Amino acid sequence: MTSLNEQLQKQQAVSGPAALVRKGLKRRYRAERRFRLFGMLAVALGLLFVVILFSSIASNGYTAFRQAYVRLDINLDQAKLDPDNTRDPEVLGKASYRSLVRDSLYAMFPEVTSRSDKRDLANVLSNGADYMVRRAVMEEPGLVGTRQSFWVPVDDEVDMLIKGYIDRNVAESERRVSDKVIGWVDQLQRDGHLESRFNTLFFTNGDSRDAELAGVRGALMGSMYTLIVTLLLSFPVGVATAVYLEEIAPRNRITDFIEVNINNLAAVPSIVFGLLGLAVFINFFGMPRSAPVVGGLVLTLMTLPTIIIASRAALKAVPPSIRQAALAVGASPIQTITHHVVPLALPGMLTGTIIGMAQALGETAPLLMIGMIAFIVDVPQGVTDPSTVLPVQIFLWADAPERAFVEKTSGAILVLLGFLTLMNLVAVVLRKRLETRW
Amino acid sequence: MTKDTVQRAGKFHVDAIQEKAATGKTRGTVGDIKAVDPVMRATGVDVFYGDKQAIRNISLEIGRNEVVAMIGPSGCGKSTFIRCFNRMNDTIENCRVQGDIWLDDEDIYDKDMDVVLLRARVGMVFQKPNPFPKSIYENVAYGPRIHGLAGNRTDLDAIVESSLAKAGLWEEVRDRLEQPGTGLSGGQQQRLCIARAIAVSPEVILMDEPCSALDPIATARIEDLIDELRKNYAIAIVTHSMQQAARVSQRTAYFHMGELVEVGATDQVFTNPRTKLTEDYITGRFG
Numbered sequence: 089m090t091s092l093n094e095q096l097q098k099q100q101a102v103s104g105p106a107a108l109v110r111k112g113l114k115r116r117y118r119a120e121r122r123f124r125l126f127g128m129l130a131v132a133l134g135l136l137f138v139v140i141l142f143s144s145i146a147s148n149g150y151t152a153f154r155q156a157y158v159r160l161d162i163n164l165d166q167a168k169l170d171p172d173n174t175r176d177p178e179v180l181g182k183a184s185y186r187s188l189v190r191d192s193l194y195a196m197f198p199e200v201t202s203r204s205d206k207r208d209l210a211n212v213l214s215n216g217a218d219y220m221v222r223r224a225v226m227e228e229p230g231l232v233g234t235r236q237s238f239w240v241p242v243d244d245e246v247d248m249l250i251k252g253y254i255d256r257n258v259a260e261s262e263r264r265v266s267d268k269v270i271g272w273v274d275q276l277q278r279d280g281h282l283e284s285r286f287n288t289l290f291f292t293n294g295d296s297r298d299a300e301l302a303g304v305r306g307a308l309m310g311s312m313y314t315l316i317v318t319l320l321l322s323f324p325v326g327v328a329t330a331v332y333l334e335e336i337a338p339r340n341r342i343t344d345f346i347e348v349n350i351n352n353l354a355a356v357p358s359i360v361f362g363l364l365g366l367a368v369f370i371n372f373f374g375m376p377r378s379a380p381v382v383g384g385l386v387l388t389l390m391t392l393p394t395i396i397i398a399s400r401a402a403l404k405a406v407p408p409s410i411r412q413a414a415l416a417v418g419a420s421p422i423q424t425i426t427h428h429v430v431p432l433a434l435p436g437m438l439t440g441t442i443i444g445m446a447q448a449l450g451e452t453a454p455l456l457m458i459g460m461i462a463f464i465v466d467v468p469q470g471v472t473d474p475s476t477v478l479p480v481q482i483f484l485w486a487d488a489p490e491r492a493f494v495e496k497t498s499g500a501i502l503v504l505l506g507f508l509t510l511m512n513l514v515a516v517v518l519r520k521r522l523e524t525r526w
Numbered sequence: 527m528t529k530d531t532v533q534r535a536g537k538f539h540v541d542a543i544q545e546k547a548a549t550g551k552t553r554g555t556v557g558d559i560k561a562v563d564p565v566m567r568a569t570g571v572d573v574f575y576g577d578k579q580a581i582r583n584i585s586l587e588i589g590r591n592e593v594v595a596m597i598g599p600s601g602c603g604k605s606t607f608i609r610c611f612n613r614m615n616d617t618i619e620n621c622r623v624q625g626d627i628w629l630d631d632e633d634i635y636d637k638d639m640d641v642v643l644l645r646a647r648v649g650m651v652f653q654k655p656n657p658f659p660k661s662i663y664e665n666v667a668y669g670p671r672i673h674g675l676a677g678n679r680t681d682l683d684a685i686v687e688s689s690l691a692k693a694g695l696w697e698e699v700r701d702r703l704e705q706p707g708t709g710l711s712g713g714q715q716q717r718l719c720i721a722r723a724i725a726v727s728p729e730v731i732l733m734d735e736p737c738s739a740l741d742p743i744a745t746a747r748i749e750d751l752i753d754e755l756r757k758n759y760a761i762a763i764v765t766h767s768m769q770q771a772a773r774v775s776q777r778t779a780y781f782h783m784g785e786l787v788e789v790g791a792t793d794q795v796f797t798n799p800r801t802k803l804t805e806d807y808i809t810g811r812f813g
């Protein structure tokens with residue numbers, strides 16, 4: 089008996105199922121290790137691309153957040169600004185600040201006397217310097233008649249020189265900045281009148297022809313208004329559509345047809361939505377051009393399918409037993425949906441919405457069609473003001489010839505990425521809050 | 527409702543059975559389908575899933591203060607039949623119910639019947655415990671709240687406590703009412719579901735294999751509970767355990783291939799079945 093058993097066991101050890109399994113084990117483990125390695129490689133590759141992308145943008149763009157400023161001691165001469173001592177904003181507004189600014193600069197370089205040299209010297213400063221002084225005086229009329237020091241930005245080309253983007257070693261004729269100007273800048277730097285400071289203008293100004301005055305505020309606000317319109321329209325409409333199709337509508341040809349078309353809509357190139365927006369919202373309904381409200385409407389059309397499809401998937405994932413439980417205690421179908429099904433599906437719906445919003449934030453093509461590509465200096469104050477959006481602003485700057493716009497472009501991309509990160513962060517926090525632990 | 531309607535209702539149901547049996551389409555049910563004090567009466571119920579008929583011509587009464595056990599081989603239509611009593615079949619697409627089911631003297635398949643009200647009067651416990659992913663308190667309070675049964679928070683607290691107590695769960699959860707119901711053990715979850723069902727004070731409780739996911743100890747607790755609940759409710763229970771049917775029920779109905787083959791007092795059905803099919807099933811010869 090025992091010997092028979094032993095024999096059997098021996099035989100099994102050689103050719104039984106256990107032996108077969110053991111033979112295959114090594115191969116299985118190898119396959120598993122290989123698979124894991126592939127996975128890790130894929131993740132590493134993805135991370136590498138992200139790092140390269142970010143570091144190249146950041147290294148190009150971080151200088152956009154700094155700007156060289158010159159300190160000017162300006163004599164806010166009463167005789168020039170407000171001879172009658174009225175302190176009337178109208179009078180103060182009309183006064184010539186340009187000469188005040190220039191005079192204070194000339195005072196620092198008494199040796200510069202010729203007309204053309206003086207003009208070149210004045211061009212070291214940004215055109216915006218006058219406005220900055222003017223604004224300060226308008227805000228505080230008490231300054232008139234006193235001596236104040238102001239930090240004003242330098243011209244973008246001088247800024248490029250200071251940041252080292254213009255090579256001093258090439259021949260003067262090949263260079264955008266003359267030796268003379270280099271000399272003045274060096275002198276300013278030596279005397280401590282020139283300083284690199286945080287570029288607040290980049291965050292407070294709209295677009296400008298002068299690179300040193302151009303900022304992302306206008307585009308940022310435009311993007312924000314556009315996204316708000318998109319979110320306010322597409323989230324409720326998308327969720328309501330998904331709930332209706334998934335929970336309420338009977339399954340029949342009509343709902344099948346609608347479903348197919350929603351899926352089709354998701355695949356329509358976005359520029360087509362732009363054309364549609366142009367034809368319908370602007371030409372037919374007469375809505376304003378370049379306005380975030382129209383942009384929001386167009387992007388709503390574009391994001392709706394994404395939100396609907398994601399929301400339906402989220403609704404499908406809610407276990408049917410929860411619906412049964414609610415119905416069985418006497419909840420009406422709508423109560424079942426609003427009290428149980430939708431709350432459980434909400435995190436998934438939010439994920440879909442945030443993906444849609446991120447797409448909308450990065451979208452350019454349809455917005456070009458409705459005129460959001462215009463050169464707009466003013467920061468929009470509402471959804472009907474003409475404005476542009478961040479990606480369009482990036483496109484515009486990338487196209488600009490001045491060297492200084494290169495760093496502006498990267499800087500705007502950084503702002504866009506920051507906006508995106510913030511949005512995703514909010515979504516993650518919201519989702520964590522809403523998620524139900526089973 | 528007048529007495530007249532009640533009689534008419536009763537008469538109709540006898541007629542329906544006789545009529546269907548006379549057509550010879552079905553085998554007919556052996557035994558007495560009547561309950562002593564009926565709350566719900568099914569008369570000649572057919573259910574179709576699309577074209578496929580799942581149950582045919584079933585009549586059965588569920589009485590107050592009694593437990594009716596429904597047994598039979600898998601796929602014979604027990605779940606389909608029990609779902610007719612609270613119209614949960616409505617939620618299944620392409621499911622069609624014919625025949626009549628009466629709750630007291632109202633036809634629950636009448637177009638004037640409010641399904642929400644019906645389900646408040648006829649509660650249900652499912653095979654797999656399905657508490658809401660909310661707190662224990664919210665699970666029980668949900669029904670009373672949507673039906674407006676409690677005037678204020680104190681009333682609601684009282685309902686929650688008494689329901690949990692009746693379900694034999696109060697002592698175990700009184701200190702953790704705010705914790706999620708899904709964090710309880712399987713048996714506790716099922717008792718929570720029973721508490722949720724009785725919180726709306728139904729007249730009838732339907733249970734579809736309530737113990738099939740539970741261990742013997744949890745099962746024994748639920749069985750004791752069912753026996754306790756019988757004092758106040760009419761109970762219909764589907765079970766695959768013959769022992770369970772024998773332990774908890776007063777009457778037993780044996781289903782086979784979509785038909786109700788035999789029904790009678792539980793003692794009688796188990797000790798002295800009147801049909802060959804029933805005998806084969808309970809002696810384990812098939813099923």
Ligand SMILES: Nc1ncnc2c1ncn2[C@@H]1O[C@H](COP(=O)(O)OP(=O)(O)OP(=O)(O)O)[C@@H](O)[C@H]1O
Pocket residue numbers: 575580598599600601602603604605606607618
């Ligand atoms: N939703 C449905 N759609 C189509 N057919 C169904 C559906 N539900 C049940 N059926 C069919 O109806 C018949 C009865 O099913 P039912 O679930 O009522 O059986 P049961 O007696 O409860 O079985 P079990 O003991 O396994 O739970 C089966 O043949 C089944 O295939």
Ligand SMILES: [Mg+2]
Pocket residue numbers: 604605606734
């Ligand atoms: Mg079943």
